[in-house]
Amino acid sequence: MKKVKITVLKREFKADLAAEYGCDGLGPCGRLKDGQVFYAGIDCPPGLCNTAWKCMHQYIFALQNGVESFFFDNWCRQPRTAIACCNDGFRPVYFKLETTDEDIPNPEKK
Template identity: 50%
Template sequence: MKKVKITILKTTLQEDLAREYGVDGLTTCPMMSEGEVYYADYAKPENFCDEAWKAIYQYVFALAHGVNDIWYYNDWIKTPGVAIVSCNDGLRPVIMKLEKTDIESKIEDL
């Protein structure tokens, strides 16, 4: 099993939806910042948002186990070993890049 690199690309705020449904003063996600990098295999990285992990773990697991094909029907991501995903927060989604690496998971990581 290999490590998967998770890079936080964007923290967003859907302002129209936040005005209608969010609490006053809602801002982008306070848990993640653009440019942060995490590494994962089967387990959620330390200090990584639980809800974001629930939304992306299946892609991380697939990449960690060697998926090389372009996702789905070649109509999503053009680069093998990469997925662009987001958390499931509809008001302030965080967009992440997942990349397959050659970094081996070590037994103490498991």
């Protein structure tokens, strides 16, 4: 299995939805920053939001296991790449997921 590079592409804020439904003081995601990079092995990388991890884990797992493309080759033009988003309706964060050439260490081998 290969590590996957996770890059924060951009954070958005849906002010119209937040004004109608959100709590006071709500703004863009304050936990992540545009351009921030994480590397995924088996578990959620330290510092990455667990909710975002749950939203993209299925794509990460597929990339780690050799998938070259998704949805009949009509999603991303770059092979071994996916674009994902967390499911926060007020503060979505977009991620680029890329398979690396680095293997994930096998914890069973010592």
